[in-house]
Each structure stands twice: as structure tokens, then as C-alpha cells.
Amino acid sequence: MLFNSIDFAIFVPIVFVLYWFVFKDIKTQNVLLIIASYVFYAWWDWRFLGLIMLSTLIDYTIGLAIARQQKQASKKNYLVLSILLNLGILGFFKYYNFFIENFNEAFLLFGRTLDLNYLNIILPVGISFYTFQTMSYSIDIYRGKIKPTSNLIAFASYVCFFPQLVAGPIERASSFLPQVEKPRLFDYRKATDGLKQILWGLFKKMVIADNCAVFVNDIFENYVSYSGSTLVFGAFLFTIQIYCDFSGYSDIAIGVARLFGFNLKKNFAFPYFSRNIAEFWRRWHISLTTWFKDYFYIPMGGSRGSKWMKLRNTFAIFLVIGLWHGAHWKFVVYGFINALHFVPYIIRGKNTKYTTVVAYNKYIPNAKELFGMFHTFLFLVFARIFFRSDSLSIALDYLNRIASFSIFNLPQFPNRLEAIVLLVLITFFFIVEWFGRAKEHALEQIFSKYKRTYRLAFYYSIVFLIVYFNGEEQQFLYFQF
């Protein structure tokens, strides 16, 4: 079930009414959440429900087993078992064919044919997200950060909570389980704020991302016949599309969760207003980057030790983040060039600069900040060519075609008027995000100092923009991961 579908618009109010008016005690509310989440997931493909249940049972059982062990070595054995099972399932569905392909090719290099067979595997939606959640639960128990829950219903609710089941934010048991285990109280402010966040998420997804997708798909599919300037325009629009698509999804997820009394982790903190790449990665897909930081980067030594150690760990984390997105070399390269861009900041010790919001308490940034934001955004436009292209060779060819004299031509638009309208909408989107950049989400405080009538007029305008300019329905980009 897609967030931007009429099915979901009917599904949420039904679950909402049942949740607050029919099932009033915590136990039945949690059971309802599990049933609703399984229905939500089965709407896409019921066959993979078993996989979620299996993941739930594995880490529920292992979590309890780790806590029961007296010896550290036994605890570690159970943890290794959890990691092997989780990564085994993820690896099979996501990376099996990738490894087979590379094994076959590696053997060919040595003049031998291996001919391992490929499998026709469907990637279950959300597997990368919920597997990471269950894995972090076992790791946190092992580290003694949390105690295991003996309540299977609560644990299952944590794993499958429908707003964040298929594309995050990747929640930690330490923040989510206590919310599941204690009674939720309806909070008017939280719920209305949730609705505002849903509205903005829908605008980002349906108006900006889906309209960008039409141009992006055409330009990337037919890149050989477009000028260099059009290819840059395509890459620019993809940079906007991927942010609005994914952060739009996160906004809706967080907003829906708030309607049910839950607080989910903030996943995006206005990353395109970042002044350097390090700041960008602190603001982009926060739940994933902090996951890798806590469970991969820090155990490797993190930023402790020499600069060489820091560099090694930075490259390692970016390569893994790249590979997390999918079994393609293009993602590995995407991770690599991001790491490469990090190098000067690590060497100069400036990777932790800019921890506050840009132009704090000011309307406009200064020249240095503006240059920083522009250069970071420009880097992302080019880096994301690797992300969007069908293969590594196509990405290189795409870049090669940009570097031609046709870059000085005016971009060719399949439909000039629609392109201009889209650029106006993107400008509006950036203005709203700019004014909300210090808040939890863009609409949190918008027009809060003005009369209610103005706020209502603004919300109705957003509703109008959504229904008038909504693009052709596209699946959320991060579903494929």
C-alpha cells in the first residue's frame, strides 16, 4: 500500500478510529497495530509476511537468549548467530545474484568458467530496513544498552510498525520499545503537527518528486540524444527528486506515527542546506547513517586514532552505505566518491564543523555559507548520476556526454511549459524548507505567528497544489532498497 494512494487514505482513518475508540488498552492496541501492519504489507505482497515474522522470531528468541547467558563468550555466540541469520536472509534476497555474477567474472579472469546459476529472486520490500532494526536490537542487548523484552507482541509491533516498515526511519529498540510498552495518550498538538508533516510529505512526493520523475526518466533513458546541458538538468532534477521522494516518505511516516502517539526518529534535517559534505551526511538519511556509525564505524575505531585510521574507516563506511543501497558496482562507486569528497575535511579536521543550522536566526546566508551550500549541492548533482544510472558504464558515459560543447546550449525540455512550472514549484518548495530549516519539519511553525485563517489558507493552498499538480504516480524510490 502506497502512502500516496487512496487505499492508504482510507486505511489510516479506519485504524485510527479502531485504535483510539475501540481497542483502548495497550495490549489490544498493540495487537491491532500488528494486524494493521501485516495488512499494510500484504497489500504489496503477502508472501513475504512470513519473512518479517521469521525475522521477528529470530531476534526475539536470540535477544532473550543473550540476556540469559552468564558468560560473555556465550552471549557473543548468540549475537553472531543473530547477525549471520539476519545478514544471511538479507544477503540471499539482495546480494545473491550480485555475488554470483562477480564470482563468475572473477573466475573468467583466470581463464576458468564457473557458471554458477542466477536465481530469479524478488526483493521483498523493506527487508533492508526491518533487518537492520532487528539486528540492532540483538546488538544493543549484547552491549548491555537495553534489556530484552519478553513481550512478543511489543517486539513484533516494533519490527513491523506500518508507518516505517517499508522505508524507515530505521528505529532503535531503545527509543521505540518503551513507547510500545507503555500506554499512549492522545496528544492534540502532536496529532495536528503529524497532519502538517503528512501534508508536506505528500506535497514533496506527489508534486515535486513525481513531476521530476517524468523528466528524469526520459532524460536518463534517452541520455544519448540529449545535450550536455539537458543531462545536467536531468541530474539536477534527480537530486531534487530523490530527496523529495525519500524525505516525503519519511515525513508521512513520522506524521502518521504521531497520530498513533508515537515519536519516530528524524530522518532528514534539510540536507540540501548543508555547507559541506560532512554536514550533508549528518543531515541525510539520519537513521541509516547513525546506524552504520554506531554498529560499524565506531567498532572499527571511528574517528579515534590517526588520520589514516579515520580515512580508512570513512572509506569503509561509505562503501558499505553504498552497497546497502543495492547490489551494483555503481552504488559502491557512489559511496567511494562521497568518501573521496570527505578526505580534505578529515585531513584539515573540519569534518565536524557546522553542527548548527545554516544562517541561524538570519533570513539569508552569508557568501561563505552560500558558496558552501552551492558546492555541496553541485557535488551531489554529479555524484547522483552514479546512483540513478542503470549501470556504472552508463553513468560514465552520461558524465562524458556532459563534458561536451553542448553543455553551453539551452537545455531541451520535452515540454517547456511543464518544465517552467516545475521549476517554480521547486523554488516554492525550497523557500518553505528554508524558513522551516531550524524546526523538526518544514511546516512545524509556518505562519504560527499569524491568524488561524492565514494558516488554513496556506494549508488549503498546499492541498490545491497537491491535487492540481500531482505527477504521474511513481513508486517510492527507496522501496527498491
Add this chain to the structure above:
Amino acid sequence: MKRFIKQTLAFLIPVLAIALLLEVLLRQIPNDFALKRSQIELHKDSIETLLLGSSHTMYGLNPEYFSESTYNLGHVSQTIDMDYELLKTYLKDLPKLKTVVLRLSYTTLHEQLRYGSESWRLKDYSLYYDLKVSSKLKHKSEVLSVKLKNNLTRLKDYYINHDDMIIAEPSGWASFDQEQVDKPLNEVGLIAAKKHTAKDNSLVEENIQFLENIVQLCKAEGVNVLLVTMPAHNSYSDNLNQSQLKLVLQAGKKMETSYDNCQYLNLLNAENFTNADFYDGDHLNSRGAMKLSLFIDRLISQSIN
């Protein structure tokens, strides 16, 4: 909680009321689907030849030039699964039906209406033919299926400009506003060929099954099927992907050899169609439609006699 629900409803009710009003107004606008349904039901006792397919059929075969009572049930972007649904619905209600003419285009095996950018058209089959073609709620509504921008244009055209919203003639055939598109045929043919070339063959197997179902359904009712790959301008046919085209031609031949009630006719490069017969790279104009209709009619008469 009460305050939240009250305020949410107060915010949503005007939006829902406007949506409801638009839905009612949009459904009142005359359209080709409602027209064709009323016409086929009106003439069901006399129809002997039924024409099915996409815009290639709708614009390319004119029942006026058929010697027997003929009805054109083609629609723009109609795919083989929709042809099957329509046939299944009307076949038993057409007691005199002898022949079904079905286009087998370059795209026939590679597309279905529910996938891709034309899926909004499913609502026409759902709303105006009462066919169960989609489980999605949005395909049961004009407002939810079509962009507001396009719906407002339709409302303005019908209620303010009083435009005629029906393209098709009562026979089901439709003609273009002009005999040829403004751009050069060489250009539009190439663009259409590129646009019609599929990314993969994922739907081929399923669509061949639909094709077989159609032929078998007709066989059970003693009806002949004439599969036709329609004439196209060489700027279109010369730029087709050969492996995609091969699959289509093979499917046509396979149907012909496997079923005695089926005949396949490949007119893709038919030499007697000249530039003057084409509206664009892959659609015939009224002159071309006349030529093709007379030819098909002769063929049907010969096979019957």
C-alpha cells in the same frame, strides 16, 4: 480528541464536497465509452462483425465500408486484456456475430493498460462499461483517476465552451480533425516507434494467453477471428525493434496454425498504402481507413463464401 476530529473534519469536508461535486459533473459529460456501450447494446441483435483494438482500430477501420453490420469497439490505448474483457462481456449477447477483427500491433504483446502512464484509462472501462478491470479504488472515480488540471479542462470544454466531447461516430469509428499531423511523417514515425518499443518482454507470455483466450472464446461460439497487423508508414515500420516485432509476427502465425477459426494478416508494410493514407506514423486517416476497411471486408466476404 473531539477537538482534533472536529477540526480535521471541518478542514476536510469542503475538500470532499468539492471532489464529490466534480465527480458528479464529470460523470455527466458524454464520452466515447458510454456512447459505444449504448450503441453496441442497441445494435446487438444485428452485429455480424466486431472490430476490437486500440486507436489503430478505432481510427483505422470504418464500419461504413463493411458490407455486413459491423461495430467498432476499439478505444485509444486499449490493450489486449481490455479487448478480452469486452469480448467476454458482449460475445454471448451478439447472436449474429460471425467475425471478430482484432489488431495485432507492434505493442500488443508488450503492454497492458494497468501498467504505465495510461492506467488512468481503466476508470473508463470500470465506470462506463461496468467491467471489473481493476481492484484499485481510484479506478472507480473520475476525480481520483484523472489529474485535476485535465478534469478542469474537460469541465470547461463541456459546460462553458459547449464543445462536443465525443470523438467517435455512432458506428464506433473515429476520424482525426485533419488528414495529416502537422509535423513531417518521417519524424513522427520514428518518435512513435521509439515510444512503442518495450523495455522488456515481461508481459508477452500473459498477453499471448489473452490472445489465445480470445480465439478460444470465439471458437466456442462459432466465430472467426481475423488478426491484423495494421499498415504503418515506413518511418514507423523501419524503426521498430526487430526482436519485439518478430514476437508479434510469430504469435500471429502461431494462432493461425493452431486454430482453424483464426486467420492472420500482416499489413505492416502493405505497399498499396501511401503517404496520403496516413495521419501519422502508425495511424491511418479517413482515406486510409476506407482503403483498409474495404480490403478487410473483401477478405471476410471471401472467407465466408
